Amino acid sequence: DIQMTQSPSSLSASVGDRVSITCRASQNILIYLNWYQQKAGEAPKLLIYAASTLESGVPSRFSASGSGTDFILTISSLQPEDLATYYCQQTSTTPHTFGQGTKLEI
Amino acid sequence: QVQLVQSGAEVKKPGASVRVSCKAAGYPFTNFYLHWVRQAPGQGLEWLGLINPGGGISPTYAPRFQSRISMTTDTSTSTVYMELSSLTSADTAVYFCARVGSYSKFDHWGQGSLVTVSS
Numbered sequence: 001d002i003q004m005t006q007s008p009s010s011l012s013a014s015v016g017d018r019v020s021i022t023c024r025a026s027q028n029i030l031i032y033l034n035w036y037q038q039k040a041g042e043a044p045k046l047l048i049y050a051a052s053t054l055e056s057g058v059p060s061r062f063s064a065s066g067s068g069t070d071f072i073l074t075i076s077s078l079q080p081e082d083l084a085t086y087y088c089q090q091t092s093t094t095p096h097t098f099g100q101g102t103k104l105e106i
Numbered sequence: 107q108v109q110l111v112q113s114g115a116e117v118k119k120p121g122a123s124v125r126v127s128c129k130a131a132g133y134p135f136t137n138f139y140l141h142w143v144r145q146a147p148g149q150g151l152e153w154l155g156l157i158n159p160g161g162g163i164s165p166t167y168a169p170r171f172q173s174r175i176s177m178t179t180d181t182s183t184s185t186v187y188m189e190l191s192s193l194t195s196a197d198t199a200v201y202f203c204a205r206v207g208s209y210s211k212f213d214h215w216g217q218g219s220l221v222t223v224s225s
Contacts, residue, residue: 049211091210095168098151
């Protein structure tokens with residue numbers, strides 16, 4: 001299985017801050033990488049697919065980059081509604097493993 | 107609009123089986139794969155497997171569940187089912203179905219179904 005490792009596991013930031021979350025794959029996954037936001041008690045929501053493509057309807061303060069094994073999700077100006085846990089997921093091969101999550105506190 | 111509506115919460119005893127349903131609406135059912143993901147209380151997301159409602163290929167399961175998971179489709183009702191057997195307390199989790207579109211993006215999710223395994 002491909003292992004996905006996110007860092008940090010938790011992050012505390014203030015409104016307006018620029019924050020970044022990294023995700024590392026244990027082997028080359030090209031750009032088969034999705035990012036999700038999950039708020040408490042809800043299903044995950046797709047933010048980014050194919051490593052850097054913003055899903056329709058997602059605010060432009062979210063961006064992402066990377067390829068191969070190293071990926072970054074960035075929120076350019078943190079908003080109160082961004083309080084959530086963020087997950088990366090590889091879809092290069094099955095099982096489509098997720099990172100362990102990054103809990104963002106504001 | 108696209109909707110995935112899952113069955114309700116279940117309480118099962120250890121050793122039993124559970125079947126969770128996911129009814130799709132708002133798009134051509136057979137054109138998109140459906141995946142299952144679970145989340146134990148306070149834990150992260152775990153991919154369980156996928157099924158092609160259009161048929162043609164067998165479902166693909168995560169290796170650690172291969173021996174006790176089954177996914178099926180009823181195209182007449184646009185519903186997919188996930189059955190997990192030999193339940194233990196470690197299977198207590200919220201189970202989600204998710205539609206997967208182009209670029210392997212999990213773009214729509216069901217609301218989740220809580221399965222509690224307890225004696």
